Amino acid sequence: MLGAMATLKDVAARAGVSRSAVSRTFTEGASVSADMRRRVQLAADELGYRPNALASSLTTGRTKLIGLVSNNFHNPIFLEVFDRFTRGLQQRGLRPLLVNLSDETDPAQSVRMMRDYSVDGVIVASSTLSPSFAQAFKDEGIPVVHSFGRFSEAPHVHVVGIDNVECGRMAARALIERGYMRIAFLGGPEEATSTQDRLDGFLEVASAAPGVRVTHTFARAYSFDAGREEMARLIDKGPADAYFCGDDVLSIGALSAVRTAGLDCPRDVAIIGLNDMEMARWENIALTTIHQPIAEIIEASVNLVVAMFDDSDVEPTATLFPCHIVERQTLVS
Amino acid sequence: MLGAMATLKDVAARAGVSRSAVSRTFTEGASVSADMRRRVQLAADELGYRPNALASSLTTGRTKLIGLVSNNFHNPIFLEVFDRFTRGLQQRGLRPLLVNLSDETDPAQSVRMMRDYSVDGVIVASSTLSPSFAQAFKDEGIPVVHSFGRFSEAPHVHVVGIDNVECGRMAARALIERGYMRIAFLGGPEEATSTQDRLDGFLEVASAAPGVRVTHTFARAYSFDAGREEMARLIDKGPADAYFCGDDVLSIGALSAVRTAGLDCPRDVAIIGLNDMEMARWENIALTTIHQPIAEIIEASVNLVVAMFDDSDVEPTATLFPCHIVERQTLVS
DNA sequence: TGACCGTTTGCAACCGGTTGCAATTTGCAC
DNA sequence: GTGCAAATTGCAACCGGTTGCAAACGGTCA
Numbered sequence: 001m002l003g004a005m006a007t008l009k010d011v012a013a014r015a016g017v018s019r020s021a022v023s024r025t026f027t028e029g030a031s032v033s034a035d036m037r038r039r040v041q042l043a044a045d046e047l048g049y050r051p052n053a054l055a056s057s058l059t060t061g062r063t064k065l066i067g068l069v070s071n072n073f074h075n076p077i078f079l080e081v082f083d084r085f086t087r088g089l090q091q092r093g094l095r096p097l098l099v100n101l102s103d104e105t106d107p108a109q110s111v112r113m114m115r116d117y118s119v120d121g122v123i124v125a126s127s128t129l130s131p132s133f134a135q136a137f138k139d140e141g142i143p144v145v146h147s148f149g150r151f152s153e154a155p156h157v158h159v160v161g162i163d164n165v166e167c168g169r170m171a172a173r174a175l176i177e178r179g180y181m182r183i184a185f186l187g188g189p190e191e192a193t194s195t196q197d198r199l200d201g202f203l204e205v206a207s208a209a210p211g212v213r214v215t216h217t218f219a220r221a222y223s224f225d226a227g228r229e230e231m232a233r234l235i236d237k238g239p240a241d242a243y244f245c246g247d248d249v250l251s252i253g254a255l256s257a258v259r260t261a262g263l264d265c266p267r268d269v270a271i272i273g274l275n276d277m278e279m280a281r282w283e284n285i286a287l288t289t290i291h292q293p294i295a296e297i298i299e300a301s302v303n304l305v306v307a308m309f310d311d312s313d314v315e316p317t318a319t320l321f322p323c324h325i326v327e328r329q330t331l332v333s
Numbered sequence: 334m335l336g337a338m339a340t341l342k343d344v345a346a347r348a349g350v351s352r353s354a355v356s357r358t359f360t361e362g363a364s365v366s367a368d369m370r371r372r373v374q375l376a377a378d379e380l381g382y383r384p385n386a387l388a389s390s391l392t393t394g395r396t397k398l399i400g401l402v403s404n405n406f407h408n409p410i411f412l413e414v415f416d417r418f419t420r421g422l423q424q425r426g427l428r429p430l431l432v433n434l435s436d437e438t439d440p441a442q443s444v445r446m447m448r449d450y451s452v453d454g455v456i457v458a459s460s461t462l463s464p465s466f467a468q469a470f471k472d473e474g475i476p477v478v479h480s481f482g483r484f485s486e487a488p489h490v491h492v493v494g495i496d497n498v499e500c501g502r503m504a505a506r507a508l509i510e511r512g513y514m515r516i517a518f519l520g521g522p523e524e525a526t527s528t529q530d531r532l533d534g535f536l537e538v539a540s541a542a543p544g545v546r547v548t549h550t551f552a553r554a555y556s557f558d559a560g561r562e563e564m565a566r567l568i569d570k571g572p573a574d575a576y577f578c579g580d581d582v583l584s585i586g587a588l589s590a591v592r593t594a595g596l597d598c599p600r601d602v603a604i605i606g607l608n609d610m611e612m613a614r615w616e617n618i619a620l621t622t623i624h625q626p627i628a629e630i631i632e633a634s635v636n637l638v639v640a641m642f643d644d645s646d647v648e649p650t651a652t653l654f655p656c657h658i659v660e661r662q663t664l665v666s
Numbered sequence: 667t668g669a670c671c672g673t674t675t676g677c678a679a680c681c682g683g684t685t686g687c688a689a690t691t692t693g694c695a696c
Numbered sequence: 697g698t699g700c701a702a703a704t705t706g707c708a709a710c711c712g713g714t715t716g717c718a719a720a721c722g723g724t725c726a
Contacts, residue, residue: 005448007715020676021676024674024675032675055712056713058713059680059714076409098401099428228615278557342682342683350706351705352682354705363684385682385683392684527669575695
C-alpha cells in the first residue's frame with residue numbers, strides 16, 4: 001500500500017510547515033493554532049501518518065511499556081490474572097511486555113531485558129518468587145510492584161496481595177470450628193513463600209487448639225497432578241480428617257484422589273482450598289475455599305505502578321486485601 | 334546506585350574512544366580489534382552500561398517486539414498457549430507485547446497500536462476471529478501469522494492450525510463407528526469460525542450415514558457454564574446418545590450437566606471433545622477428545638513469523654497439523 | 667503610529683544509538 | 697625499508713521524534 005511508513009518529516013513537507021509544528025499537533029497540550037492543526041492533520045491523514053512511539057520515548061523518557069513478569073504459567077487462575085492485568089494496563093494506555101520466567105531462564109537476565117527496553121515499570125505477578133527478585137528491578141531504578149507477593153512490615157518494594165499467614169489461620173479456625181480433630185496442611189512447594197506463610201498461620205492456630213492433632217506435607221508444585229499424588233500417598237498412610245490445601249488446583253487434585261480412593265469428600269476427608277478460581281464454582285467440584293480478591297489486587301497493583309511514574313521514590317508499601325471463606329461442598333457445614 | 338543510566342557516550346568518554354567503537358563492540362560481527370573490545374568492555378562494565386534496545390531499533394529498523402494478540406482469555410487452554418508462545422519467542426530473543434482483544438476494544442485500534450510500537454511481527458492467536466482481522470495487520474505492512482485460524486486454500490495471511498472441518502468429520506466418524514445412532518454437535522458460539530467449520534465437517538459425514546439422526550445447537554461461549562447450561566437444556570428435551578462438543582471446556586461443562594442429571598457419561602450420554610487440554614487428563618474428568626497439537630502449531634507459527642523478517646513477501650501459506658483421538662472414558666470403546 | 671504583551675512558529679540541538687566512507691594503522695611479502 | 701592490501705578506527709550524517717529559545721505575528725491600548 002504505502003511504500004514506506006510516512007514520518008514526521010514527510011508530513012511537515014507535505015503541509016509546508018516545520019517539523020516542530022507536526023510534532024506539536026500530535027502532542028497533548030502543545031501550543032498550536034487551530035488553523036495549523038487542521039493543515040497538519042490533513043497532510044497526516046493523507047499520508048497515513050502515525051507518530052513512532054519508540055522514537056518519541058527517546059526524548060520523553062516514557063515508553064508506556066510495562067514489564068509483566070510471571071513464573072505461573074500452569075495455574076489456571078493466572079489466565080484470569082493475565083486477563084485482568086492486560087485490560088487494566090490497556091485502559092490506561094500502557095502495553096504489557098510479557099516475560100515468562102520459566103525455571104531455566106536466569107532471573108537476572110529478565111531484569112536486564114526490561115532495562116534494555118526502558119520499560120516504565122514492572123509488575124511481578126507471582127506468589128512463589130522471593131521478595132529479592134522484585135527488588136532487583138528496584139536496584140536498577142525501575143519502578144516495581146510485586147503482586148501476590150510476600151507481605152512484610154517494611155517491604156523493600158511495593159507489595160500487593162493477601163495476608164497468607166492470616167489465611168493459614170483462617171483455614172485452621174474453619175476446620176477446628178467444624179469439629180475436625182485431625183487436621184493437616186497439604187502445601188504447595190516448600191520453597192514458595194506463599195506455602196511457608198500459609199503453613200505458619202495454620203500451625204499457629206492449630207497447635208494452640210487443645211486436642212487437635214496437626215500435620216503437614218508439601219506437594220511438589222501448585223498443580224493438579226501434584227495434589228492428586230500427594231493426597232493419594234496420604235490416603236495410603238491413613239489420612240487426616242480435613243485438609244487445608246495450598247491452593248485450589250492442588251485441592252482439586254486432592255479431591256480427585258479422595259474420590260478415586262472410594263472415599264467421600266466432606267464425610268471421610270474434608271478439603272478447603274485457597275483462591276476461589278473459576279473452576280472452584282464448577283458444580284462437579286464445588287470446592288469450599290478461601291476467596292482471594294484478584295480483581296482488587298490487580299487494580300491496586302496497576303494504580304501503584306502508574307503512581308510511581310511521577311514519584312518513583314515513595315516509601316514501599318504493603319497493601320493487603322482481606323479474604324473470606326466461600327462455602328461450597330467440600331467441608332461439612 | 335547510578336545517578337542516571339550510562340549511555341554510549343559515557344562509555345566512549347571513559348574508554349577514550351569514539352562512540353562508533355563502543356557501538357561496534359556491542360554489535361555482532363562488527364569490525365573491532367580484540368584490544369579495543371577489551372577496553373570498551375571494561376569501561377562499560379564499570380559504568381554498568383547496556384545498549385538501549387529502543388534507540389538502536391530506530392536505525393536498524395528491528396525492535397524484536399512481537400505483538401501477541403488474542404481474545405481468548407477465558408479458556409484454560411490458552412494459558413498453555415501463552416506459556417509456549419512466550420517461551421518460543423524468548424528463546425529466539427524476541428519479546429511478546431501482549432494485546433488483550435476484549436470484546437469492547439476496537440480491533441482497528443490494536444492494529445494502530447502495533448504500528449506505533451514498530452513491532453517486527455504479529456501473531457494472532459485465536460480460533461474465533463475472522464481472517465480479515467489478521468489481514469488488517471498485513472495491510473499495514475506488518476508480518477502476521479494467524480495461529481489457530483481458519484483454513485483456506487488461498488489464505489491472505491499465513492495460517493497455522495488444524496483442519497477444523499476434518500476434525501468435525503473425525504468426530505462424526507468416531508461416534509458412528511461406535512454405533513451411536515442419534516448424534517449431535519454441541520458447538521461453541523455460532524459466529525466463531527472454528528464452530529462453523531467443525532459443524533460443517535460433522536454434518537457432512539453424519540448426514541451421509543444411513544439411519545443416523547443428527548442435530549446441532551450452539552453454546553453461547555467456549556466456557557464451562559455455557560456447556561453446562563446448553564447440555565442441561567438438551568437433557569430436558571431428551572438428549573441425543575452422543576455429543577461432539579465444540580471444545581474441551583464445553584465438554585467438561587456438558588459432562589457436569591450429564592452427571593448432575595443423574596445420568597452416566599458414556600452409557601446414557603457420550604461425549605467427545607476437542608483440544609486435549611491438560612484438564613482432559615484429570616482422572617475425575619477423563620475426557621475422550623481430539624488432540625490438537627498445540628506445541629507444533631506454536632513452534633511453526635513462531636518460525637513463520639521469524640522467517641518473514643527477512644522475506645516479508647512470501648506467498649501466504651496454510652499449515653495444518655493432523656489431529657488424533659485420545660481415548661479416555663467419555664465414549665464407549 | 668508605536669509600545670507592549672501573549673501566541674504561534676521555526677531553528678537547532680538533543681535523545682541514544684548505527685553505519686557509509688575515508689583516513690589511519692597493521693601485517694606481510696619482497 | 698618499501699609497497700600494498702586488509703583490518704581497524706573516527707567522522708559525520710542519519711534514524712524519528714521533542715523541546716528550549718528566540719523571532720515573528722497578531723491584537724490591544726494609548
